[in-house]
Amino acid sequence: MNVDTVLAAIxxxxxxxxxxxxxxxxxxxxxxxAAVIPAPVEIxxxxxxxxxxxxxxxxxxxxxxxxxxxxxxxxxxxxxSTTGPSSVKAALEHDVSLGGVVQTLSVxxxxxxxxxxxxxxxxxxxxxxxxxxx
Amino acid sequence: xxxxxxxxxxxxxxxxxxxxxxxxxxxxxxxxxxQKGSAExxxxxxxxxxxxxxxxxxxxxxxxxxxxTATTGPDVVLMGLLKDDDPHDFEIGFGGDDxxxxxxxxxxxxxxxxxxxxxxxIVDFSGTILVTDTVTEATG
Numbered sequence: 542m543n544v545d546t547v548l549a550a551i552x553x554x555x556x557x558x559x560x561x562x563x564x565x566x567x568x569x570x571x572x573x574x575a576a577v578i579p580a581p582v583e584i585x586x587x588x589x590x591x592x593x594x595x596x597x598x599x600x601x602x603x604x605x606x607x608x609x610x611x612x613x614x615x616x617x618x619x620x621x622s623t624t625g626p627s628s629v630k631a632a633l634e635h636d637v638s639l640g641g642v643v644q645t646l647s648v649x650x651x652x653x654x655x656x657x658x659x660x661x662x663x664x665x666x667x668x669x670x671x672x673x674x675x
Numbered sequence: 676x677x678x679x680x681x682x683x684x685x686x687x688x689x690x691x692x693x694x695x696x697x698x699x700x701x702x703x704x705x706x707x708x709x710q711k712g713s714a715e716x717x718x719x720x721x722x723x724x725x726x727x728x729x730x731x732x733x734x735x736x737x738x739x740x741x742x743x744t745a746t747t748g749p750d751v752v753l754m755g756l757l758k759d760d761d762p763h764d765f766e767i768g769f770g771g772d773d774x775x776x777x778x779x780x781x782x783x784x785x786x787x788x789x790x791x792x793x794x795x796x797i798v799d800f801s802g803t804i805l806v807t808d809t810v811t812e813a814t815g
Contacts, residue, residue, distance in 0.1 A: 560720075
């Protein structure tokens with residue numbers, strides 16, 4: 542498993558299919574709407590014999606501006622939806638191999654909360670992605 | 676004494692065309708159940724049972740992550756074996772297959788193959804190989 546490659550592939554899928562800017566680190570400042578993908582929150586190595594498969598849980602933070610509450614909610618609804626042009630689940634599961642980078646992935650869940658970035662606070666939809674890779 | 680973590684275990688099977696396929700990286704569990712037949716030989720009037728033993732046999736049970744990769748993936752390999760009526764080679768290295776490791780080898784029939792899909796989780800499979808004839812304890 543190459544974590545950098547996996548995170549880059551997730552970011553590329555979100556950019557290409559949901560139109561999101563992508564930060565693969567916990568940036569001090571962002572331009573919303575944007576996806577922030579820190580390091581995997583959990584990696585379970587050796588899920589098959591002979592080093593065959595590893596599982597990682599990745600949290601994808603999709604941040605929207607809070608200056609307009611109604612617009613923020615509408616934007617989040619688009620990202621949370623299972624279909625549509627800004628659906629994060631649809632963007633990531635369109636190709637569950639991310640172009641061959643992983644064996645498979647599934648967007649498991651989504652929760653919403655306020656997330657501070659630098660001096661700003663954003664509303665964030667946080668997606669938990671389970672992926673398996675060699 | 677040398678003990679091993681289960682992650683090093685290897686499992687190889689010949690496909691229906693007798694080409695060796697290493698399915699270790701798809702397999703999550705493997706066990707070999709050796710059994711020896713026996714018959715009771717107790718004589719009338721005896722105070723306790725006596726037995727005579729017969730032949731030994733073995734069954735290999737395994738499970739893992741289902742994968743449909745052409746030619747080498749477990750689904751292709753195992754479906755081929757399931758449809759074939761001849762026994763094929765297997766090799767299991769509980770301590771791995773590096774030089775010097777103890778390997779169990781022999782021939783067997785794939786008698787069960789079960790792909791399964793849970794709602795929350797990765798698609799799995801399980802299989803059973805009925806060993807025919809002897810099991811050889813070789814050194815890799």
